[in-house]
Amino acid sequence: MYDKEALTALIRHKALRFGAFTLTSGKKASYYLDGKQVTLDPNGARLIAEGILDLLVKDGLPDAIGGMSIGADPISAAVVTMSAVRGTPIAGFMVRREPKGHGTNQYIEGPVKPGDKVAIVEDVVTTGGSSIAAIERAVAFGLEVVRVIAIIDRMEGGAKTFADRGVPFASLLTIRDFGIQPPEE
Secondary structure: OOOHHHHHHHHHHHOEEEEEEEOOOOOEEEEEEOOHHHHOOHHHHHHHHHHHHHHHHHHOOOOEEEEEOOOOHHHHHHHHHHHHHHOOOOEEEEEOOOOOOOOOOOOEEOOOOOOOEEEEEEEEEOOOHHHHHHHHHHHHHOOEEEEEEEEEEOOOOHHHHHHHOOOOEEEEEEHHHHOOOOOOO
16 A cells, blocks of 8 residues: 655655756746656655555546656556556556657557546646646547546646646645645645
């Protein structure tokens, strides 16, 4: 089962940095969460997969889980693997930023088909922009996006972005779990 305290401690130790940063959203920030330091850590991958699966089982398992490459790839892989271990298999998929220009030339890769219900995953949500791009590509492929799950919500507008689109959102942690007050959303 998911151990929130262990994940919080691991993120605090390996991924949370203070200083002057520019985020993917273009926003300036006094702290940065380097999600890959935890999603690519064996213990972090296990903790994240357990937490996400606990959320999914509670609200109904989708057919597949995925998100925007490269950030979502280790999350999806961990969840897919842990789902097999738990006996609740979920397929994975990747959303490319650009089609590769050969082969199937698609944005969506993996064992999914139009009509499948999917969850989009993200390491850190700020405004929700990366997840919205993944949602748009998934919907264009014919997938039904039933929710977005993040490891950490910076609480800077992402939840509202998803709510405005009618997509349920949950996160394992928020920035408040690290003693940081979010700006007013």
